[in-house]
Amino acid sequence: MSFLDFSICDYNIRVECTDPHAESLLLGNYGRLRRAITVPQITYQISREQGSKKLLISRNGEPADAADDDGEFLYMVEKDITIEVQKLRSHLYFLHAAVLELNGYGLALVAPSGSGKSTTAWGLLHHGFRYVTDELAPVDLRTMLVYPFPHALCLKTSPPANYPLPDSTIYTAYTAHVPAESLPANTTMDLVPLNVLMFVGFNPEISAPVINRIQKAEGAMRLFTNALNPLAHPADGLEGAIEIASAVRCFELISADLQQTCELVKSTLAEEVRNCN
Amino acid sequence: MPHKKFTETVDGELSSRASTAGDLSDGTSYPKRRSNLTYRDVDGQTVILDREGTRIHQLNPTASFIWRCCEGTFTFEQILDSFVRAYDIDVATAQRDLKKILVELQSANLLERTTTQEEQNS
Numbered sequence: 542m543s544f545l546d547f548s549i550c551d552y553n554i555r556v557e558c559t560d561p562h563a564e565s566l567l568l569g570n571y572g573r574l575r576r577a578i579t580v581p582q583i584t585y586q587i588s589r590e591q592g593s594k595k596l597l598i599s600r601n602g603e604p605a606d607a608a609d610d611d612g613e614f615l616y617m618v619e620k621d622i623t624i625e626v627q628k629l630r631s632h633l634y635f636l637h638a639a640v641l642e643l644n645g646y647g648l649a650l651v652a653p654s655g656s657g658k659s660t661t662a663w664g665l666l667h668h669g670f671r672y673v674t675d676e677l678a679p680v681d682l683r684t685m686l687v688y689p690f691p692h693a694l695c696l697k698t699s700p701p702a703n704y705p706l707p708d709s710t711i712y713t714a715y716t717a718h719v720p721a722e723s724l725p726a727n728t729t730m731d732l733v734p735l736n737v738l739m740f741v742g743f744n745p746e747i748s749a750p751v752i753n754r755i756q757k758a759e760g761a762m763r764l765f766t767n768a769l770n771p772l773a774h775p776a777d778g779l780e781g782a783i784e785i786a787s788a789v790r791c792f793e794l795i796s797a798d799l800q801q802t803c804e805l806v807k808s809t810l811a812e813e814v815r816n817c818n
Numbered sequence: 819m820p821h822k823k824f825t826e827t828v829d830g831e832l833s834s835r836a837s838t839a840g841d842l843s844d845g846t847s848y849p850k851r852r853s854n855l856t857y858r859d860v861d862g863q864t865v866i867l868d869r870e871g872t873r874i875h876q877l878n879p880t881a882s883f884i885w886r887c888c889e890g891t892f893t894f895e896q897i898l899d900s901f902v903r904a905y906d907i908d909v910a911t912a913q914r915d916l917k918k919i920l921v922e923l924q925s926a927n928l929l930e931r932t933t934t935q936e937e938q939n940s
């Protein structure tokens with residue numbers, strides 16, 4: 542049996558795994574988060590169902606759920622961890638977002654699944670940004686700092702040819718997972734200040750990407766619709782969304798060609814940094 | 819709660835719709851915000867969360883002004899008077915825009931069923 546210990550939002554997790562293939566999937570997805578822990582607050586048991594290809598996932602000895610394939614396995618593990626962390630760290634405002642950092646400034650790419658958020662993040666990692674998190678962005682409303690969760694970057698579509706995926710990419714039926722150790726940029730395990738929000742959409746018909754500054758009210762509204770645990774916060778989460786939108790600069794990003802999009806995002810962030818200084 | 823997460827913006831420039839709320843302007847009604855909504859002012863605009871309808875709305879400053887007047891104690895004419903004074907516009911323009919905004923608010927299910935003077939007095 543192998544053990545994988547890691548920590549998310551100061552929350553200790555242990556995964557006990559008896560299946561080598563599952564172990565390799567988990568290492569690929571969470572390897573960057575590994576750290577020595579003393580007492581796990583949650584323990585997962587992973588095994589292969591006897592006589593079957595299914596992988597079994599059990600939390601703290603409870604009855605196991607079964608995953609039919611690698612994609613479902615990673616999805617189920619990720620979903621369960623996400624929910625458990627939200628329960629235990631309910632004071633944090635969890636956003637469905639990717640967060641990157643450039644010269645100490647944090648950029649959150651916020652969007653529902655399938656909007657190009659992770660592809661844009663993948664591109665930006667080739668342009669000097671450091672990786673903080675993908676999919677799950679826990680924000681401390683008191684400090685506006687984002688907790689790192691640098692698991693594998695998950696893409697639902699192949700990026701353009703000029704931004705190829707590394708050989709270590711894990712492919713499932715529906716997704717590609719790029720281990721954090723294989724990203725073209727460093728990851729950070731430090732809390733990162735949240736300075737800029739970009740709400741990402743993709744329009745294949747436009748010739749050039751567009752960034753528009755948006756007002757706080759619209760930013761709050763869009764943030765709220767991407768909040769993962771709004772009900773854990775006052776006013777059903779509306780105040781948290783307003784607090785964040787009021788504390789940072791909000792933009793709408795309509796992405797197009799990935800390289801142009803990345804250059805526009807970088808120059809916009811640089812402009813905001815100059816304005817702040 | 820499953821969310822149908824989309825947004826609406828209500829503003830005074832929206833094209834008029836067939837009024838299903840003509841009674842809002844007949845002088846006997848008292849437009850009133852729904853009591854089970856969560857809303858906050860953000861730099862003069864209003865963000866409204868309707869959990870029952872699983873929607874979130876954003877009102878521009880003009881619509882926000884009208885929204886704040888919908889306390890259930892003012893008639894259309896009284897709100898119109900405030901609107902004219904606050905925005906220094908002519909009555910005809912204000913009346914047209916106020917009707918549009920109230921129709922939009924009601925269409926978005928942000929107002930209570932209109933109360934009448936009789937109900938107010940009871």
